[in-house]
Amino acid sequence: MKSAVIVFPGSNCDRDAAVALHQASGKPPAMVWHGDSDLPELDLVVLPGGFSYGDYLRVGAIAALSPIMAAVVRHAERGGAVFAICNGFQMACEAGLLPGVLMNNAAGKYVCRHVAMRVEDTQSPFTTGYQAAQRISIPVAHHDGNYFADDATLDRLEGEGLVAFRYDNDNPNGSCRDIAGILSANRRVLGMMPHPERAADPDLGGTDGAAMFRSLVETLA
Amino acid sequence: MSTDPDSIEITPEIVAEHGLTVEEYDRVKSALGREPNLTELGIFSVMWSEHCSYKSSRVWLKTLPTEAPWVICGPGENAGIIDIGDGDAAIFKMESHNHPSFIEPYQGAATGVGGIMRDVFTMGARPVANMNALRFGAPDHQKTRQLVSGVVAGIGGYGNCMGVPTVGGEVNFDPAYNGNILVNAMCVGLAKTDRIFYSAAAGIGNPVVYVGSRTGRDGIHGATMASAEFDDQSEEKRPTVQVGDPFTEKLLLEACLELMATDAIVAIQDMGAAGLTCSSVEMADKGGVGLELDLDKVPQRETNMSAYEIMLSESQERMLMVLEPGQEDVARAIFAKWGVEFAIVGHLTDTGRFTLKQGGRTVGDIPVRPLVDDAPAYERPWQQTERRAPLAAADAPAPNDMADALMRLVGGFDGCSRRWIWEQYDHMVMADTIAWPGGDAALVRVHGTKKALAISTDVTPRYCFADPVEGGRQAVAECWRNITAVGATPMAITDCLNFGNPERPEIMGQFVGCIEGMREACETLQFPVISGNVSLYNETNGVGILPTPAIGGVGLLKDASQRVGVAFPEAGQTIVLLGETYGHLGQSLYLRDILTRAEGPPPPVDLAQERRNGDVVRGMIRSGLATACHDLSDGGLAVALAEMAMAGGIGARIDLPESDVAPHAFLFGEDQARYLVTVTNPDVILAMAEASGVKATVLGETGGTELTVSGCLTISVAELRDVHERTLPEHMAAAAAS
DSSP: OOEEEEEOTTBOSHHHHHHHHHHHHSSOOEEEETTOOOOOSOSEEEEOOBOGGGGOSSTTTTGGGSHHHHHHHHHHHTTOEEEEETHHHHHHHHTTSSSSEEEOOTTSSOEEEEEEEEEOOOSSTTTTTSOTTOEEEEEEEESOOEEEOOHHHHHHHHHTTOEEEEESSOOSSOOGGGEEEEEOTTSOEEEESSOGGGSSBGGGTBOTTHHHHHHHHHHHO | OOOOGGGSOOOHHHHHHTTOOHHHHHHHHHHHTSOOOHHHHHHHHHHTSHHHHOTTTHHHHTTSOOOOTTEEEOBTBSSEEEEOSTTEEEEEEEEEOHHHHHHSHHHHHHHHHHHHHHHHHTTTOEEEEEEEEEEEOOTTSTTHHHHHHHHHHHHHHHHHHHTOOEEEEEEEEOGGGTTSOEEEEEEEEEEETTSOOOOOOOSTTOEEEEEESOBOSTTTTHHHHTTSOBOTTGGGGGGGSOOOOHHHHHHHHHHHHHHHTTTOEEEEEEOOTTHHHHHHHHHHHHHTOEEEEEGGGSOBSSSSOOHHHHHHOOOSSEEEEEEOTTOHHHHHHHHHHTTOOEEEEEEEESSOEEEEEETTEEEEEEEHHHHHHTSOOOOOOOOOOOOOOOOOGGGSOOOSOHHHHHHHHHTSTTTSOOHHHHTTSOOSTTSOEEEOTTSSSEEEEOTTSSOEEEEEEEOOHHHHHHOHHHHHHHHHHHHHHHHHTTTOEEEEEEEEEEOSOTTSHHHHHHHHHHHHHHHHHHHHTTOOEEEEEEEOOOEETTEEOOOEEEEEEEEEESSGGGOOOSSOOSTTOEEEEESOOOOOOTTOHHHHHTSOOOOSOOOOOOHHHHHHHHHHHHHHHHTTOEEEEEEOOTTHHHHHHHHHHHHHTOOEEEOOOSOSSOHHHHHHOOOSSOEEEEESOHHHHHHHHHHHTOOEEEEEEEOSSEEEETTTEEEEHHHHHHHHHHHHHHHHHHHHHO
16 A cells, blocks of 8 residues: 655644554555645545644645645545545545535534544445444544534435444534544545544554554555 | 833833842943943843742752763753663753733643743754643632633643643642642653754854744743732733744744754754843853844844844744854755744854844843853742641541542542543644553653653642641652652653742742752652752732642653553452551641641651652562552542542452551551552562562452442442542533533
8 A cells, every 4th residue: 555644734643644554554654745736656645633734714724725735636536545634634624525614622622532433334445444333432632623514415425324433422522413534425535533543552542443544454455 | 112222211210120129230230331221131131030040049959969870961951851771862841831821821821831842842852742730729719710721721722733742740729829820831852862952052153043933022021020929910911921823833843853853053042031032142151152143134023123122022932043154054945844934143253242233233232151140149038937736636537427538539629530621632642642641640652662751740739838848858759659650760850849939038948948858859769850940929919829849750661561550450459558557647638628627747758768669669560560550649548549440440349457547547648658559469569568678568459349448438439430520520611601
């Protein structure tokens, strides 16, 4: 699997994602600077967590206009996989790779803790390693993870089985229909607020996220 | 304001407004050989402020032990450095941001965190962990909730954005902090021992470079504010609180670390208190050189800034460095890549003078040496704190209901879960935090190695108030114990000494006493002070805070897989108490919260016993014999048992040993140098303890869903958790509703 992690000014989970990818695939991903306008040939692009552009204007909004994002969109249009985690999910929504928007947490506070989620999809390249309806625990760390879309969009996402993960009686941010992560129509783009890269090493308090990286290595290899 | 500094006549009123005494002003004049202009007066006033010059504390700070074979750099630089083997160094410091946080809690706390991280990455380290020590007023005080939510959000807001985990800390509530909260922030970073950067300028003619945010009019005279008492008008000082921009600091961090991988930097210093003034003067003084700044070149956020304003601004996220000649373009390119301002603002000279140019004129010209060396140092009069009479047994009776007493302690504001706070901090980013907040010490892996750093912040202010010497000893000992309890070897500390007005002999006596106790403990425990900060004048309307010498300790665990936590790991483990139990209830949490009294002396700290017990416990952990460990502190044995049960979700059955100590004193006494461990094979542990002369007592066994102490109490673990977890969220939610 050839992968790359995009580094935006203010990204801070880029290294964590790279470590998890390296462990799962045996080779380090390329680290690609936001100012570049081209991507090498890749199987997977990771949009990592952090505070790109300081979350100024609106979370993910400025990053979505970075030179590299046009290349990421082209990669997705070619059917390439995009793993958009936390701030990456916010960017993916802003860039139109995924529908909807991430609003302030309903409680108005930053929240960092493990949350219980239910696996809703096992058909995407990210989720083949899970059982349907499996309950997993993965940390969140965000101030703006409250997923919102209009009812028609939510109905479509649910109808097409594009909700990848739902909070399982443990919604930390007030998201619509307990959505924790969604897939693009072709299931090649996953946006999620929880951080699987923080749950891929037993020393860090759990390995429920490791299956996501394993799934990617197996499906995209 | 764009006043020509030369045109203002320096009157006694202006001198007084700058916080300088008549005698100090005379020293200024003799250092200069003439009257200063306003800019020069401003520079002297910040350099000689309590905050920058340590004029009341210096003579006492010198008595603290600062050396050990593993200490690479002690106090005097931006942060202290220890050698943690394999060419790795840990760099750390703690600093206060008390006054700004009281006036504007979010920005005050945020910029405190930003400032301490700069101190660490200035030296070439990547920050890997933030900690804090917070003190608020009474929970029900009208300002407390707003201050708690603002400070917590500010700490999180800055650290989270920087991508540095906030891995732990401590929080207390006491009416003594109603008018003066304490926000002490600590940062730990990692560097290679052969790539450490210092602040001594060198190389006559070398360029002086300014990087980071532009200079604005914010924070002018912050250092002077931090050196004055508060009164009811203090909130009017809000304009002197700096505003933080963690995004810029993140870029500054990455750009600095990228530049530090080259050989372009001669010296580097962050602009913290007293901004451009303090950084320039310290770099020049340490290098024994002169330094000339062209203020027109300083990036400015506002127009028409005077030399006075530029030199005294405390705008955040700025650094000053001296580059090797010819390396300007390499450096400029790196900062351009990260979108961070870069400007050559001056050069080093052989004049030994600090010279400021603006608009082609010299607007300040001060000899460097006297500006630093002639700073006043006071041996302020001090009065020893009176010793407290021992607490009579009759004054500390048993509670009507032991279970109720325990519930009130684990659900009280000083004993309850801090989850509401630390869930607002990203404590996991960087993916190396292997022991989270809530344990004895946080553990952060040294990235890519088997090693981990253990970090803890500690002090028990009510002990320090009752007996400063004993309280100083206890603060250091408890920090050492917390690091030991995860299995790590305590290496060194940073301190943040928060006290009231040193011009009052009783306050100075508290300071002197705490330092004395700290000194003894640091020596016996081989736990030197390698960096720190003093915050005095923590008073409002003449009422001082409790003496609060916060200790931030760092330890090393060479093999992180040997670590243990506080949680009961499984049923059927034997619970062993290590250390002597005398049932000391003076100044205990039990006495204060259950009997609502604050009497007697604090528990005495026997440092030799502390050392012996800790070394034995660490050995038990390292050899895998102890499967969990928790040190005993606030609330004594009963609270420690409850915490281990709650953390593991497993109960225990305890039988107190035959003893002269009354059961409630056995359960709630706060005798020092004690640990609880769980073990699979108690015989080996007991033999080890006996061989080392450490008292070991088998108390019972883990298991079930209740914590039972025979003849005293039975409480379900679920109920304990419920009261423990509910307190803070409910209190803060009430604030939001009101």
